[in-house]
Amino acid sequence: MISGIIVSKGIALGKSLLINLENKKIKKEKISKKKINLEIKKFLKSIKKSINQIKKIKKYTEKKLGKSKSEIFEGHIMILKDDELSKDIINLINKRNTAEISTKKVIKKQIKEMKKIKNKYLKNRIIDIKDIGKRIINNILNINIKNLSKINKKVILICKDLTPSETSQINKKNILGFITELGGETSHTSIIAKSLGIPAIVGVKNITKKVKNKDFIILDSINNEIHINPEKKTIISKKKINKKFLKNKKKLEIFKNLKATTLDGKEIKIGANINKINDINIAKKNGAQSIGLYRTEFLYMSKNKLPTEEEQFIIYKKIVEKMKNKEVIIRTLDIGGDKNCKYLNLPKEENPFLGYRAIRIYYKKINIIRTQLRAILRASNFGKLKIMFPMIISLKEIYFLKKEIEKVKKKLKKDNIPFNKNIKIGIMIETPAAALISNDLSKEVDFFSIGSNDLTQYTLAVDRGNDLVSHLYNQMHPSVIKLIKIVVKASHKNGKWTGICGELASNPLATKLLVKIGIDEFSVNSPEIPNIKKIIRESYFKEKK
Template sequence: MALKATTMIKGIGVSSGIAIGKAHVIYKQKAALTGLLLDNEEAVAIEMSKFDKAVVKSIEEVETLISEADDTWTEESIAILETQVEFLGDPQIRENVHTKISSEKKNVNDALIEVIAALVVMFQAMTDEYMRSRAADMEDIGERILRNLGQVSQAAPHEIEPGSILISQDISPSDTISMDIRHVAGFATIVGGPTSHAAIVAKARGIPAAVGLGHNLSHINQGDLLILDGLSGEMIINPDEETLGIYQQRREQYSGQLGLMKALKDVSAKTTDGQKITLVANISEAADMDLVFENGGEGVGLLRSELLFMGRESMPTEDEQFEFYKKVALKSQNKPVTIRTIDIGGDKHLPYFNLPKEQNPFLGYRAIRISLDRKELFLTQLKAILRASVFGDLRIMFPMISHVQEVRDAKKVLEMAKVELAEANIDFKPDIEVGIMIEVPSAAVMADMLAKEVDFFSIGTNDLVQYTLAVDRLNDKVSNLYDPFNPAVLRLISYVIEQGHEHHLHVSMCGELAADPLATLLLIGMDLREFSMSAISIPMIKNAIIKCSFLDAKVVFERVKRMSDSEEIKAYLRTMIP
């Protein structure tokens, strides 16, 4: 079914800019379950051998891609492939596939499809955006192994014409790295989120992109004329002349603004009346630091330590963790780096943790609850961070705090770590700052009490919104109710900031709201002084900051406080964007 002229569909804008060009549709063959079972042990052995050989071949392919990388490849692109090598060689995946073949008599095609599907579901259920995006890696390695099993064929590459907009179900990590995208004007996918690989690569290369546009996107034909707005997530198919003219003008305006924002790299993030705002980044490893400084970031507001624990068959040792944190510290140029202690749980399964299956993992055994229950693991991580603290300005942050005693218990383990290091004559920073994530409503309500226990707060709006409104943002039936501009959420945020400052704490925000220019003026009016976001978002938020005054921001906040409806709030804030 072809879409009619000038149809508009909407998704999630993940990389700003206006793209105008013809559709380049990428089709992929998907392997299907056969349902065929094996009838003897010889067949079982053959299928296992097929799988092992296909994995070896897949690893060789990816390693060849890495070895042939040229100067145009980013460190991030290589890191994506290195992560895939780790996943391909994961003994747990091999064991799961072999078990299905030997115990359930599945053929290798069906066994692999089922194992990969289960892993995809597991990653997609995770609350952390970055970890959820690992589902794409799982699908990608599954496709690669199936291709080397001869179960799916490699899609014939189409030559990409200059100015094309890529349309696909999703764009895999391998696609985004290996395809020649010099002629690509934009990306658009049926599925995906803000941290999908298509989004990451589009941001890194300054290409407008939208994801999650839904199945209407599948009706676009090869060569259809498209307009893609990477900020709003809107796509217009076969626009009329008037619409085309409007967006061509907007594209020119945006190009001018982009040059201006790049010029802001070394400009201080101050309001017009001199209020300094600190802009820091959310990262996952040392390699991300380059992008932070390229975009004018002043440090790291959130280092997700989970990456170090993923794709392994055992807990990383203290020395391995130390080296990981030390690398970040050495690349930080002595700027502050806040390390969030491990944030895993029932929805983030690690094979060697043997976590119980839970009916509601978001409210279950996770984050600080696991750390305090398995103190030997927590102690190891804290000792590694302390050891690395002598190489930079590292800070420690505990996630998912819900009451005061959790903070006190966590600090006791930190003191144990200090004592053990001191007894071993190992250097560390004794006065390292300690903070907590405010992402549970009970923590927000008790901010006045919690402030007496720590050095800083970091407001995690993604979970705070979800828990405050009782909305699972991954559930399509209710995700429309997920709204960070809900007055109840804004009241909690304001109270946390107020109590933090009253107790002389610095307060940061590391959720998605910090990277939303619609919220910038309002948050400054609440007296938020530190914003943490993806590095690529920093210039856009800095641009919003330097155009506004602190006094105007206070007026905006006072007016919003009297509003009871989020749509009214958002409509008002749109009128206040400079």
């Protein structure tokens, strides 16, 4: 029995099909000066061909999975059209390297840079870069790119890796599920797998060496188990579990559009966490009543330079318009720690989580926050938008931020630009310091949102990204729960509300406890919304008499 990282739940039983989607070996010999122009032409032709292929995949994905999933490939097209990428590759060709080796070197360099970033979300973008690089090279070498929609027998795919463009072409009638050696839970490949609704486990070390073609496989991504050529009794048992899982999954559908009201009448708002505009479609599909956390740092991290006020305004405006008359909480830039932007030239630190991050950067780079606040305030004229600030530990910081908001408001008024003059302001409670002075903080803001990931990390002194101590990381540790209670009590005492947007909010095992504590809003990972709503509807807010 083997396990990995579950990315899409379910159980699949069937014969394995090992697929080799790697590039053929690239020769490293130098070319003559006469052939340089020919290699550049080959490269540019490959870029054009790759763009046309991705456009077709985008169209196919939109038809099969909807617009939100197809927009993943808009990002691929943007990378292929990136002048900097082409410039770097052509520079290497001019140094007498072949088009394919030049592409391989540039892509390898980009991946190396991305691997330095601790943030899981960005690390999982590596597979997108690999996908694009592989496609360019295959087109330079005139290698036919395998189309997984052409597989015409029922199989479970086993491979080293699957790219988003390959995954999007899966025909789920024949491909029952897949297992890969590489990949993470937030990669685009994983997102597409969830949309397809097929079982998938990634990050399974050496799976391609442990499985042979036509082995009988049980892929159980409910219990994180992979069985190779199992006994008959195991097959019967897994079939029963799958039947029960599918029945429960169907039952959860009815909770998507219901309110999360406890048995004794307490209504709790259920929002969704999003990283980008495309996530809204998934959130709405799963029944989100609001956007409880829009992480704007991913807008900054996806660019090679600071996004302009206009770029930000357009995106924020689209988000509030897409949510129609529902609440959207925009968190201002939370950079630093495990999230970095090369162009900001942030210093390298021994303890980045304890250093120069979030609001601490605003003081020295004041124009960044002023530009963002201006864009947010302009967008506030188009829907129910709220501002939330990260990493607050003192009243002094709140006074500073409120002063900046007033300066921006004054300038917008002078420029005759409309905005919501009474926009609500909230803060993240992510440190024991903020939790312990929450009574004072709640008098200065309209709401709190508990960031349970960082609150746990700072309370337990455990780096959640460090494998050596990650076993100590426990969001339901008594000390963390006590701090959450302090925060909720303080906010309610002052007539304010408290939400929770960390991973604890998405954990079904914590739902009833958080309801009892008095959390007013859960902002969760979109696929968890129906289940969280169901649990709340089966809970009591007050002790049952």
